[in-house]
Amino acid sequence: MNRKKIVGLMGLGSLLVIIGILFLVPFSKAELLKNDVRVAENSNLTYYLNIYYDGKDQSLVSSSDTLTASVYSDTIYVEDKLPEGLTFKQFVNSTDGTIGAVKRSDLTTSCSGQVVNGYSGLSYNQETNTVSFQIKGLQAGCQVTVGITVQTPSLGDETRKDFYNTAFGREGSSATSSNTVHVYMGNDDETLYSVKYEYTGVIPENAPELPDTLSYAKDTVVGVMNDVVVAGYTFHGWESEQVEVNAESGTFSMPEKEVVFRGSFTKNPEYTVSYEIDGEKPDDYLPPKTKSYGVGEEVTLDNLKEGDIYSGYRFLGWEKNEEKVTEDTFVMGDENVTFVGKFERIDYEVSYQFQGSTIPDGSEGLLPKTNSYYPGDQVTVAEYPEIEGYRFLGWYSEKEFTMPEEDVVIYGEWMKIEGTFSPTIEKRITNPKASYHEGEKVNFEIIVTNPADFEIQDIRIEERNEKSTFLAGVGYTVLNSQQVKIEKLGSQQSITILAEYEVGKDKLVTITNTVELTGALAENNYYLDTSKKYESRVSFEVSNIYLQIEKVNESGELLEGANFGIYEDAACNHLIQEGLRFGSLERNQTYYLKEIQAPEGYQINSQVFEVRVQENGEIEIPGYEVDNNQEEAKVSMINYRVTVESPESPNTLDNVKNSMLAIILSLGVIIAGGILFIVLGRKKKK
DSSP: OOOOOOOOOOSSSSOOBOOEEEEEEETTOSSOOOSSEEOOTTOEEEEEEEEEEBOBOTTOOBOOSSOOEEEEOSEEEEEEEOOTTOEEEEEOOOTTSOOEEEETTEEEEEEEEEETTGGGGOEEETTTTEEEEEEESOEETEEEEEEEEEEOOOOTTOSEEEEEEOEEEEETTEEEEBOOEEEEEEOSSOOEEEEEEEEESSOOTTOOOOOOOEEEETTOEEEOOOOOOOTTEEEEEEEOSSOOOOTTTOEEEOOSSOEEEEEEEEEOOEEEEEEEEOSOOOTTOOOOOOEEEETTOEEEOOSOOTTOEETTEEEEEEEETTEEOOOSEEEOOSSOEEEEEEEEEOOEEEEEEEESSOOOTTGGGGSOOOEEEOTTOEEEOOOOOOOTTEEEEEESSOSEEEOOSSOEEEEEEEEEOSEEEOOEEEEEESSOOSOBOTTOEEEEEEEEEOOSSSOEEEEEEEESSTTEEEEOOSSOEEEETTEEEEEEEOTTOEEEEEEEEEOOSOSEEEEEEEEEEEEEEOSSSEEEOTTSOOEEEEEEEEEOEEEEEEEEOTTOOBOOSOEEEEESSTTOOSEEEEESEEEEEOTTEEEEEEEEEOOTTBOOOOOEEEEEEOTTSOEEOTTSOOBOSSSSEEEEEEOOBTTSOOTTSTTHHHHHHHHHHHHHHHHHHHHHHHHHHHHHHHHHHO
């Protein structure tokens, strides 16, 4: 069986392929005939047309003999002119009267695509001896098969008859041809003469391939191939200089020479098809681009259909000249065409209903009214209704939600009230201090007590400070760092919950830490008295006061190697910290600072300095300027070199006097030496 693959560009973004395969089987047998074989006179033959559709989808899945891709054809038009001499009898009918697509790898598994109108959509035109039909929505990787039964003639006085068959298919602006199948009757050694088809002039890129050379015996009645249909072009028919074609039958008698038919095209004028949207449209919707089409070319309308939902909008359809467009395709005329589409924004309803076994009389009148929202709107759920003697347990919904693309029904439930209960909650600090410093932890106990004479369950406790965290303990479950659940708490019983707060870098702040009992249940139609607040709070001071000392020389250059101590007492007997940076200083307190090691080559400063911490956390050191504008206070202190006495060191006045005396004596020696030098010089001259 000879096969020939024809490839054309069809569709946007994918390489789509129509492969027309044509073969013959004897009507009385299941065995396939090979190409170029002899057939019997007055016998039945069945042609099978296999229509394939190939391509890649947007996910780059490529169809093949075994794979299907998510690419689907528009309308495929198939035409098959039967060879002259064969008589059409019937189409092969399926058991259910439909002709649908199957996977090429498994001819029993159906997939998308079918002959339009099924068996009744198959057409035979006796005047042109042509079979035609349409296929729509054929999936890439699938095939549709149409069988055509014909009858062979008798030879009569003729010694040889040849039959060639080529089918043609087109989709949109693309066209393709099948392989050519040949059978014959009569002598094998008969002299045959060829018939060829050629294109001349400007040949459209999408013109279908023509059949190979066809061969016939002398005086054989040969039918001329149907005119080629190429979108955007006018085909001017087949013409030959060797024979004269009967205009009525479209046939000629084969001469004893080669016959060549030539066909030419003229490109049709082009006009544009454009799209506009009247009024509001989805933000992410872009109308199709304007395209040009030739007169007579079939145009497929943009695939957005009336009633389609797009990003929260309903499409109302396309209009042309203010008239509704109902067909998916049309034939391009000799003028530009503009389609105008409209959208309407879709809104959806939020309604409320009560459910459950306990629904108070008259509660229907308390249902919140139904409201409409657009998809993406923020919806705030209605407040809880109230009826005396009942408690509304709540709406089964988040307090706020984003409206989806569908109606929403929110349900709520009631409970009959027998009474209320009121647990207690107390929070206290177990490691109290005047203030806490960075890195320290404040430890808490939270005591929850049930004073009722019945058990309560599902008690929820929440920390309101995000830096406070619950710790594991006995009798409760830590749901997360700030939520605890007590499964049950008996009458007159208490449970202690542990928590902690890790102190941060705040310089000076009062922290208020609140814990709240947010919910509890009972099984006897008693409920938590929500008129009360179940909170307990404690406060504590955070103090992160630091002093940083910088040691510099007389020129203000930083020195290394100094060390200070800070003391509780002026006698410097009770050392608190040592170094150059002192932390955890308390407000309203005086400390004492003393240098205990000087940099190498510098004198130690033996003075004791008062460090006064004010109520606002600022630090004062008498005689020095302290920078309190940073996160920690800073002060610079000078060390003097050993060779130069510091004005702050002991015996400062005596040292000055001694220095001055040494300078005077040195000057005296220099002056005396100069005088002696002059006197001696004069004596030598005399």
